[in-house]
Structures are given as C-alpha cells and as structure tokens.
Amino acid sequence: MKVLKFDGECISSSENLLKTVKIIMSEKDFPIIVVPAFDGITDLLIDGIEKARGKEVNVSDTISVLTETHYNIAQEAIKNDKVFNKTIQDITVQIKKAERLLYGVAYTEEITDAVSAYILSYGERIAAIILSGVLEDNGCQSKIIETDKIGLVTDENFENAIVNLEDFKRNFNFTAHSIVNEKVIPIFTGFFGSTPEGKVTTFGRGGGDYTASVLAYGFGVSELEIWKAGTAFMSADPDMVKNAKIIEKLSYFEAAELVYFGKRSLHPLTIEPVAGAEIPIFVKNILCPECAGTQIAKDAYIEENIIKSVSQNENISMIRIHGTGIGYKPGLIRKFSNALSAENINIFATVSSQTTINLIIENKDAELSYEILNKYKGKIIEKIDFVRSMALVAVVGEGLVRKRGIFARILGAVSEEKVNVEMASAGASEVAIYIIVPKDELNDVVNAIHEEFFPEVKDKN
Numbered sequence: 001m002k003v004l005k006f007d008g009e010c011i012s013s014s015e016n017l018l019k020t021v022k023i024i025m026s027e028k029d030f031p032i033i034v035v036p037a038f039d040g041i042t043d044l045l046i047d048g049i050e051k052a053r054g055k056e057v058n059v060s061d062t063i064s065v066l067t068e069t070h071y072n073i074a075q076e077a078i079k080n081d082k083v084f085n086k087t088i089q090d091i092t093v094q095i096k097k098a099e100r101l102l103y104g105v106a107y108t109e110e111i112t113d114a115v116s117a118y119i120l121s122y123g124e125r126i127a128a129i130i131l132s133g134v135l136e137d138n139g140c141q142s143k144i145i146e147t148d149k150i151g152l153v154t155d156e157n158f159e160n161a162i163v164n165l166e167d168f169k170r171n172f173n174f175t176a177h178s179i180v181n182e183k184v185i186p187i188f189t190g191f192f193g194s195t196p197e198g199k200v201t202t203f204g205r206g207g208g209d210y211t212a213s214v215l216a217y218g219f220g221v222s223e224l225e226i227w228k229a230g231t232a233f234m235s236a237d238p239d240m241v242k243n244a245k246i247i248e249k250l251s252y253f254e255a256a257e258l259v260y261f262g263k264r265s266l267h268p269l270t271i272e273p274v275a276g277a278e279i280p281i282f283v284k285n286i287l288c289p290e291c292a293g294t295q296i297a298k299d300a301y302i303e304e305n306i307i308k309s310v311s312q313n314e315n316i317s318m319i320r321i322h323g324t325g326i327g328y329k330p331g332l333i334r335k336f337s338n339a340l341s342a343e344n345i346n347i348f349a350t351v352s353s354q355t356t357i358n359l360i361i362e363n364k365d366a367e368l369s370y371e372i373l374n375k376y377k378g379k380i381i382e383k384i385d386f387v388r389s390m391a392l393v394a395v396v397g398e399g400l401v402r403k404r405g406i407f408a409r410i411l412g413a414v415s416e417e418k419v420n421v422e423m424a425s426a427g428a429s430e431v432a433i434y435i436i437v438p439k440d441e442l443n444d445v446v447n448a449i450h451e452e453f454f455p456e457v458k459d460k461n
C-alpha cells in the first residue's frame, strides 16, 4: 500500500488535475490519497479572515472568489452533468460553512487562532470534493476522510501543530481497517488535524506533506509518494544555475537539511514520521510520471562527488551579540533562544565564539529579535547589532565531514569569485556546511560552488 500526496499545483488546472487522476488510477492497489487546497486558496482565506474582522461586506468578496475558483475548475474538469451537479452541491455546503465562520469574525471583530485554523481547513475540504468528483467522472469511486475526525491528534498550536504520533496510531487503528476494506480510494484532507478536544489545528504552510507522512506512518505503508508539477530536489536552484540536475537519492538526513531550501521543497516536518518507520519517500513530477524523481530513504548513499546540492536561503539576517566575557558565562544561548521562541521566532542556525554569539534568523524576524535581545545589554553583553541582506548557502552531501578538503574547496571557489565569506559552519552537521555571504554576491557564489563540484555537468554544454 502507498500514500500519494499531490501538491496544490498538481490539481489547480483541469489539465494537471486530469494528469493527477491518471496517476491515481494507474495504481494497482487502492492508494491512499492526500489532497491539498487549490493554489491560492489558503492565501485567499488568510486574507479573507483578516479583511472580515469588523467588515461584513468583505466576507462576500472572499466567498465569491472562493466559489468562482472552485466552480470553474469543477466545470472544466468534470464532464458528466450528474457528477458535476452533485460536486457543486457538496462544495456549496462547505462554502456555506466557511461563510458562516467568516461572518462570525465580522460580527465578533475577533480572530482567534482556533477560528483561523478552522476556516483555513475549508480549502482542503473543498478540494477533496472536487478531486473525488473528477475521479468519479473517470469511473473511479472514492471516499473523503476529513482529518479532524480520525484521531489525528496534535498539540494546541493552531498554526504550526505537531502530531502526537503514538496517540494517533492508537486512535487510528480502527478507522484504518474500515477504510482500507471498503475497496474505494480514500482521499484524506491534508494540512490539518485536531486537538484531543476536537478543535481543528493546522500544520503551517505546505502542511499537507506532513499529513501524508503521518498517514504513511499510521498505515505502515511501503512507500510515500509526493507529487509536484515540476522537479523538486536539484543540485542547485535551476533559476540560478543553468546546469542544475535532479538528485536521484537522498538520505533522510540530507533531505532534512534540504527541506529548508528551494521552491518545491517539502514541509520541514515531513521527514520525521516516515524516517522513524524507515518508509521511503519518492518525490515525483506529474509532468514526467515515468521519471524516477528523487528517492529519500534511510541509507546514506555517498556519491563519489560527495556533494549533492548547493542551496540557498536569501531571506536571512544575522544578529550579532558581542561581549568579551560571553565564553565564560553559562546558559546565555539558552536564555536568548528562550526569549525568541516565546515570540515564535525560529533560530535557523547559531555560530558562536568566546566573544560573540551569532544567531541566524529570517529577515521578517530581525527587528523584533533585535528589540527583544537588546534588553539583555549590560555587563556581559556589550553590544548587539544585526546585519540584513545576507544569504545562507548550504552545501549538502553525506560523507562531507569525513572527506578531506571539501570545506577548503568551497572556500576556494568562493574566494576565486573575490567574495568574502562572512561566516561559516562546518562540522555542525554530518551532512551540511553552511556559509553566509552578502546577498548581492549570492548568484556568483552558488554558481562557483556548483561548478567546483559538478564540472562534468558544465563540460557537457
């Protein structure tokens, strides 16, 4: 048995939707499907919630775009009138519920995390109905399972919930048996679960991947396939490096590094549930279903070249905390990271010495982090500053810590471009080296490192 998860872009045009249906129907056994919202719908709902606050009139704008977008896709993709009418009837019921919740926001002028999460879940609920309609139109019976009703229990973080895997597995067994025995294709809504009391919680943007991984674990399947409309894991960002090539195999550790980078990546929590159960992930492309894609599995596959990918994050800032006594004072990093995490600010990486602690964070968090940490200025902390417009380059590959000369080659390639490496972290991870460079030099840096490790690709052109 397999779990198949499709990205929003795989279902957001009737052309792609039909490709997706073909892939589902070509499976021999009944696959378990995880469906996301259509592209743009989660954004529409996020925006709609904000606009609804105290403004009843704005609700109808959101609802008409919601209705129209889904109506158009259904109309293009479903040929049989009866199936089409039934689909529209079913999505109308869901849209009405979302509408009522938005009016709630308008009247109460209050947006709670719980209500937001509940409203956002309608993107997936509606998409599931359309996918089910298109499958039926093609002669294939399916059954929708909404994931707030199956014991997919999470913590109480409504925006970035984490599933309690053990509780889930315990709660889930009965449901699993009954669904699989029905001999129809089960379609699970991605992106959300529920608290033990049954309130909807979401997994954060792109969270459908995590749903798929959790279900793969729950069902104990042999494979998880994550389908995209394009290539995902590549040796570099193809918009930046012309000769970037697809990565055939990654270990769970390499993938766990790379999920933080790249446009078609995975939700960062996707790796953990399947890695524990040693279920391989195949990341595939609906535009080339026969292509192997990228396999992510337990075994470290060490290429002669060692390096598999040169990836970048362009949206980072660096907070620098200086003080001559920093190395002497225990507990400082913990203190800072507690202060930031209390505000939901995530630290991407830290690099420290005896006199400086550097925290790498996302640009959007820079000002607030600076404000929070500045309060600690005093005896030990002499100065805090932050640098914007930096870029983090991650060079990833199993075996890089044990192979002599890799770090030197990276630094050499960068220095040939006459670029200064602002900071580096080598040896922190077994599979990744990070360097930080000025953002406006990023393109040259990534190309130079890629050329250093993938010269054969260059020579072919």
Ligand code: ASP
Residues within 6 Å of the ligand: 008, 036, 037, 042, 043, 123, 190, 191, 204, 205, 206, 207, 208, 209
């Ligand atoms: N619909 C959600 C989002 O856009 C979850 C997902 O696509 O996986 O973030």
Ligand code: MG
Residues within 6 Å of the ligand: 007, 008, 036, 205, 206, 207, 208
């Ligand atoms: Mg997505």
